[in-house]
Amino acid sequence: MYGMRAQDNAPATHFRSDRMCRVNGELYFSTRENTLEGPFEDMETAEVQIQAYIERMLLLRMNL
Secondary structure (H helix, E strand, C coil): CEECCCCCCCCEECCCCCCEEEECCEEEEECCCCCEEEEECCHHHHHHHHHHHHHHHHHHHHCC
16 A cells, blocks of 8 residues: 655555454554553454544644
């Protein structure tokens, strides 16, 4: 996939990866900021929390 993020100087290939993982049987998701968020009880809860995380990050960027 070719694309450009706001902070990139030139288009580049970005590879999507599965950001969901299990650590000691508990469900987490990893972020671009290199954090591991969780644990979550199930995939549905994790997906809701992923969306909430994205919204928080967007709000933070708007306030800078």
